[in-house]
Amino acid sequence: MQDREEDNGAFSPDGTCAYVTNSGSGTVSVINAATNTVTGTPITVGTTPYGMALTTDGTRAYIAxxxxxxxxxxxxxxNTVLTSITAGTGPFAVATA
Structure with a gap:
């Protein structure tokens, strides 16, 4: 089985972009949905990012x-990291309400 770089993602509420976790590089890519191209430089987050969720208003993305x-x-x-929150061992999913 081949390891894939893109693991999880979510569309912005307005559908204009998608945020996709890249577990191998510890980044999140922002993709323009109209052109299907990566926008800017991938955002550096923690090690092995996997699960993610966007707030309902689309202003924040939470990356496990x-x-x-x-x-x-x-x-x-x-498209910058505001903070990093310490979690339990091996977080792999998040949810927003």
């Missing part, structure tokens, strides 16, 4: 970093 036992919070307006 399985290898570093953290959750990264991305500001989707600036």
């Amino acid at each position: 970093n399985q290898g570093s036992n953290t959750v990264s919070v991305i500001d989707t307006v600036t």
